[in-house]
Amino acid sequence: MSRRGTVVRRFTLLYAAGFLGSGIVLLVLTYVMSGVRLSAPAPGNVPAPAPSGSSEADAAQRQIRELRDRLAEVQGQEQHRWVVASLVALVVTALLSLLLGRLLARRVLRPLRLITAATRRISAENLHERLDVTGPADEVKELADTVDDLLERLEASFAAQRRFVGNASHELRTPLATIRASLDVAVAKPEPAAQALALAGRVRTELDRVDHLLDGFLLLARAQHGAFSDRTLVSLGELAREALDDRAPDIAAKSLALDAEVGAAAWTRGSAVLLSRMVRNVVDNAITHNHANGWIRITADGDGSGARLVVETGGDVLEQSRVDRLGQPFERLGTARTGPEGSSGLGLSIVSAIVAAHGGRLVLRARPEGGLRVAVTLASAVPEGAAARTGVPV
Template sequence: MFVLSATVLLAINYLLVRAALPPAVAEGAETGHSGPTSIVRPIEADTVAEYRIDVLNTLLAQSSVTLSITLLLALLVGWIVASRMLRPVRAMAATARRLSADNLDQRIRMQGPRDELTDLADTFDKMLDRLSASFDSQRRFVANASHELRTPLAAQRTLVEVALGRDTSDPSVRDLCGRLLAMNVRIESMIEGLLVLARSDRGLDVQEPVRLDQVAASVIDAQRGPAARAGLRIHSELTPQLVDGERVLLERLVNNLVDNAIKYNHPGGQVWLRVGGGTALRVGNTGPTVPVTSTSELFEPFRQLRRGRDGSGHGVGLGLSIVASIASAHRGSVHADPRDGGGLDVVVRLPRSASASFLHPEDGRRTSSGTRAQP
């Protein structure tokens, strides 16, 4: 628009100057002895024509230089003004990129005179307030409902266990009690998983430096018994790794991964757990083949691709969804890939703690045999 208007202005100026220049023939007056006498003296047409051409060419050259300099200044000023005007829009875009279901506390809170952009920012903030209230209400409902269901289920399990402990000769009654007890345990596991999922979705209450390798070591010690009874062997390689977070949730994350690796395996299989290196945590296992297109579904709640190792299907489908939620609460991510020959390889990436540089150099690496080696 600037170039177009400047071009029109220069064209009008050019026409006006050309019209004001002397014509090719001029008249002159000269006074004689007997009085004034009009004398017409023709001026050379070539000289006038050259003069007009020189003036117009000079006008075009100077106008072009002026237009170029003014265009550069206009571009610079326009870029500065546009950047200042679009700064609120960039702030809103950056806030929208940072938002997620676990991070709805971000607001723009734009300062300045009331205009269309401040109205848009205020509308955006009010929309975030409504979304945050809706998510908080949903999480409170899940947590409260799960908590209220635990007490009657615990009482029901006690009654079933008492009935099983009595001497009865009716095998159908004992079979029914066994089924009720298994169903009760499954429901309790589901409720416990929902509580952990609601808690991790709500975010971290406290953050402190946690040794992820020590958390993994305690989980491995607790899982060696179930792994041995299933005929599995756990291999571990634990390098000191310090992350900021909540120890209870991180322990649940590692435990869910190891428990899944044991549950969805085959007799004589292997489980690998590694802490440190390029990623915070990596858990792999042998087992049935997992389709590549189904790996993303593993982290959705209540999704199970197949039953457990014993075919009982005692899982509730919340294990890996809890892992993904806890990783997200710690500003991390989780990804799963099928292994060649069957099984799964799950990688959890967590940001290192700012205190990681204070780890003592003597903190070595623990292997599956319990020996220590320098990292």
């Protein structure tokens, strides 16, 4: 039995059982009372017995017996018809009680269904929405108001978190720039010590990693905010070709076999900067977390149902439960928090945030043969003439 509508069925059966129980009790009481009334002879209706020994008395007795037999037969027929009519009425009452019970149950539970549907529509990207249930101040209204209060607290918490990430990332750039400038000044001195040069090189490398991490934080905060003023027509296929061209040396260094099928129909509308970063992150993830002499398959196409970008790689067999967490910040398949060189652990989480901000869908699947499949689906857009170029507003 499906769980959907279980409460409705429960209320329906409860209402029907109560209604039928009351009807059965009423019928039993009516039957008992009518039986007592029919079986008790009315006073004065039975003739007085005639003196015994006379023919008239015998005839009178026979008439009395015949009348009693007829009366008993009539009573039996009437009781039989009454029982049949009662059973028919009981069946009709059962059907009506089930129908009435279902209507009442659906009517009572309608506010709860509306609350459930509205709550399902609300996610981290639209926490500003509220249930706004109207009606009398009953338990359902109290539940809806409680959910609205919870959503308001969640919205404030998410907004504070995003502001903190964005502000902290922005403010940290100043001391990082100061440290980098100090290193350059120290290294630029005449005849710097070899130890100082080595230390400066290591510090500069770590500064680059921190700067890369801050860039990821800022981009993640912007994607999660979801307000873009630079929405343009963008080709996912063109972005994929640009990302592959930029990473061609790394692909050659790992001897990766590349199979790219990027069509011209993968058009969507959104932030060109964010979508470019999304595609680059997916491509970077496929290269960075790939084995030497491995392979990469990239497909970009689209139709009326959406613009799609699919990136597949070979490799070890992965657990789907762990792959599902890759869309969260700092989640990696390895046990260590430090990933490959240059990896901040924010790559796929940024992809997830950008896709969600554009109203798209990201699906991460562990391939049964080994490796990972990343599929991005965004709303399709139709370019108009020569203006339909990547990054050109329409």
